[in-house]
Amino acid sequence: MRILAIDVGGSNVKLNLCGEELVRKFPSGKQLTPTRFVEQVRALTGDWCYDAISIGVPGPVFGNVVRTQPVNLGPGWAGVELGRYFDCPVRVMNDAAMQALGSYQGGRMLFLGLGTGLGSALVVERVVVPLELAHLPYKKGRTFEDYVGLRGLQRLGKRKWAEAVADVVARLTAALLPGYVVLGGGNVKKLAALPPGVLRGSNRNAFLGARRMWEDYRWDPASSAADASPCQSTDARCS
Amino acid sequence: MRILAIDVGGSNVKLNLCGEELVRKFPSGKQLTPTRFVEQVRALTGDWCYDAISIGVPGPVFGNVVRTQPVNLGPGWAGVELGRYFDCPVRVMNDAAMQALGSYQGGRMLFLGLGTGLGSALVVERVVVPLELAHLPYKKGRTFEDYVGLRGLQRLGKRKWAEAVADVVARLTAALLPGYVVLGGGNVKKLAALPPGVLRGSNRNAFLGARRMWEDYRWDPASSAADASPCQSTDARCS
Numbered sequence: 001m002r003i004l005a006i007d008v009g010g011s012n013v014k015l016n017l018c019g020e021e022l023v024r025k026f027p028s029g030k031q032l033t034p035t036r037f038v039e040q041v042r043a044l045t046g047d048w049c050y051d052a053i054s055i056g057v058p059g060p061v062f063g064n065v066v067r068t069q070p071v072n073l074g075p076g077w078a079g080v081e082l083g084r085y086f087d088c089p090v091r092v093m094n095d096a097a098m099q100a101l102g103s104y105q106g107g108r109m110l111f112l113g114l115g116t117g118l119g120s121a122l123v124v125e126r127v128v129v130p131l132e133l134a135h136l137p138y139k140k141g142r143t144f145e146d147y148v149g150l151r152g153l154q155r156l157g158k159r160k161w162a163e164a165v166a167d168v169v170a171r172l173t174a175a176l177l178p179g180y181v182v183l184g185g186g187n188v189k190k191l192a193a194l195p196p197g198v199l200r201g202s203n204r205n206a207f208l209g210a211r212r213m214w215e216d217y218r219w220d221p222a223s224s225a226a227d228a229s230p231c232q233s234t235d236a237r238c239s
Numbered sequence: 240m241r242i243l244a245i246d247v248g249g250s251n252v253k254l255n256l257c258g259e260e261l262v263r264k265f266p267s268g269k270q271l272t273p274t275r276f277v278e279q280v281r282a283l284t285g286d287w288c289y290d291a292i293s294i295g296v297p298g299p300v301f302g303n304v305v306r307t308q309p310v311n312l313g314p315g316w317a318g319v320e321l322g323r324y325f326d327c328p329v330r331v332m333n334d335a336a337m338q339a340l341g342s343y344q345g346g347r348m349l350f351l352g353l354g355t356g357l358g359s360a361l362v363v364e365r366v367v368v369p370l371e372l373a374h375l376p377y378k379k380g381r382t383f384e385d386y387v388g389l390r391g392l393q394r395l396g397k398r399k400w401a402e403a404v405a406d407v408v409a410r411l412t413a414a415l416l417p418g419y420v421v422l423g424g425g426n427v428k429k430l431a432a433l434p435p436g437v438l439r440g441s442n443r444n445a446f447l448g449a450r451r452m453w454e455d456y457r458w459d460p461a462s463s464a465a466d467a468s469p470c471q472s473t474d475a476r477c478s
Contacts, residue, residue, distance in 0.1 A: 060416065108368070108459045125457050127364045129347070136414045137376055175375045177299065179459075218364050220347045220418075 004050040005210030006041060007095060007203070008057050010072035010116050015041065016207040017048050023207075033074040038085040052089045054210035055082055056098035058119075060132065064092050072116065091213045095206070096184075097121040097130035101217060102209030103182040103201050110178035111201065113185035114165065118145040122176060128219035133172065144168050150187065158190060166195045173197075243289040244449030245280060246334060246442075247296050249311035249355050254280065255446040256287050262446075272313040277324040291328045293449035294321055295337035297358075299371065303331050311355065330452045334445070335423075336360040336369035340456060341448030342421040342440050349417035350440065352424035353404065357384040361415060367458035372411060383407050389426065397429060405434045412436075 005016045008028060015024040026040045059070035059077070069078040083090035093101075096119025100111030104123040113119030118134040134145035146152055147164040156164060169181055183194065184201025194200055244255045247267060254263045265279045298309035298316070308317040322329035332340070335358025339350030343362040352358030357373040373384035385391055386403040395403060408420055422433065423440025433439060 122368065124363070124368050125366045125459050127366045129361065129363050129368070131415060133414050136410065137378060139376060139380075141378075171375065175372050176370060220364050 001052065001214055002050040003211045003214055004045060004048065004053045005207040006053065006055045007206040008055065010058060015044055017050060019207050019211060028073065031074050033076045034080045052214055053086055054213045055090065055092045056095035056206055057092060058095045061092050061094050066092065093213060093219065094130040095119065097128050098209040099184050099201060099206040101128050101212050102205030103184065107179040110172060110176050110181045112181065112183055114148060114183060114187040115185040116150045118149050119185060126217045128217060153187060162191055165191060169195050169198060240291065240453055241289040242450045242453055243284060243287065243292045244446040245292065245294045246445040247294065249297060254283055256289060258446050258450060268311065270313050272315045273319045291453055292325055293452045294329065294331045295334035295445055296331060297334045300331050300333050305331065332452060332458065333369040334358065336367050337448040338423050338440060338445040340367050340451050341444030341446065342423065346418035347416065349411060349415050349420045351420065351422055353387060353422060353426040354424040355389045357388050358424060365456045367456060392426060401430055404430060408434050408437060
């Protein structure tokens with residue numbers, strides 16, 4: 001089954017077919033409406049052959065629908081059913097959850113995405129649990145995201161930011177009891193060393209997550225998977 | 240399959256067979272070692288016939304083993320494998336998680352147990368995810384448990400404590416995105432009204448959770464279930 005993976009970031013939208021090396025991209029940002037998104041995807045993938053599409057979106061997704069307007073995208077995303085714009089089955093997931101799924105190696109894993117904000121997801125026994133831990137209180141009236149997101153990095157400087165990341169990882173580990181933690185997101189490369197027991201994620205894991213969205217992993221609400229008809233293709237090019 | 244359910248609380252240990260009306264109990268507390276616990280269970284259930292045992296323990300459990308010493312019990316619980324003391328399959332789970340499992344009605348549920356401390360668990364797509372949210376920072380250098388546990392109730396008084404419970408439920412709902420919240424634990428009866436979208440748990444749900452521990456629910460790490468041989472009984476008295 002050939003999966004077109006689409007990772008919608010705040011700066012770029014990245015397109016990948018079946019985990020192959022090639023990644024195509026176009027600019028994201030405050031001008032990107034769902035209509036322009038669909039046009040660009042069509043324009044850039046006209047020569048690609050695929051059976052189904054997985055889309056990671058930077059915001060909460062319920063039942064294959066983007067629930068709230070992502071802060072870094074253009075208007076019109078809240079409530080949009082992306083599946084209506086394509087002729088094949090589409091599954092939509094929060095972008096941190098999709099990267100988490102691709103980073104998963106069994107057991108209970110906590111994924112934290114260090115980007116503009118702080119993405120988060122648990123994967124437990126092959127069930128993906130998208131979270132929004134960013135806005136939980138941390139200290140001095142500020143949230144976890146205020147310390148380890150981009151604004152925290154800018155305010156604290158790299159050394160103190162890295163200390164905050166280590167402390168936040170420790171606190172969330174004590175609360176959520178993961179067997180291991182994966183740190184992903186664009187800013188993880190700014191960490192010279194990782195806290196003990198923490199693995200470094202890779203943005204390419206989002207593409208693996210996109211393919212796993214069509215395998216025997218589950219996420220809630222259950223309707224998010226059930227909305228899309230299963231693909232009948234038996235082409236094994238992506239297996 | 241007849242399940243002996245054992246709910247180890249800080250004040251009492253409660254015993255129940257197959258969800259029947261009768262509950263037997265004996266005192267818990269700082270004198271209760273695992274050895275005394277096993278003696279008492281044997282003494283009180285000699286006339287009961289069961290195929291397997293589920294035990295809920297007030298502390299983290301990994302792979303059927305109590306990980307750390309519960310603060311309200313006697314010494315010797317850390318690292319104890321309770322399954323070794325009985326002649327039938329035994330499954331052990333955190334007590335809040337067991338009550339959560341019994342409260343579960345599908346989708347993603349957050350369970351919060353308002354007792355001496357603050358117990359917590361998610362159940363997602365029939366997978367039980369025991370948590371330790373109690374010690375996450377809340378405000379003024381204090382944790383969630385400092386506000387909504389027993390010490391919080393004593394410090395704040397019932398009215399302010401109830402306000403804190405509502406606020407903590409709202410914050411954890413925003414972070415963990417449950418479809419619904421169940422409030423259990425001994426102090427939930429002190430809440431005159433429940434926050435919107437919140438259901439009231441029942442201590443008896445622990446016994447239903449104990450039976451569900453032998454049905455097609457899962458929890459991590461996977462070994463916690465795999466440690467116990469499956470029971471071969473086909474007796475359907477508890478079904």
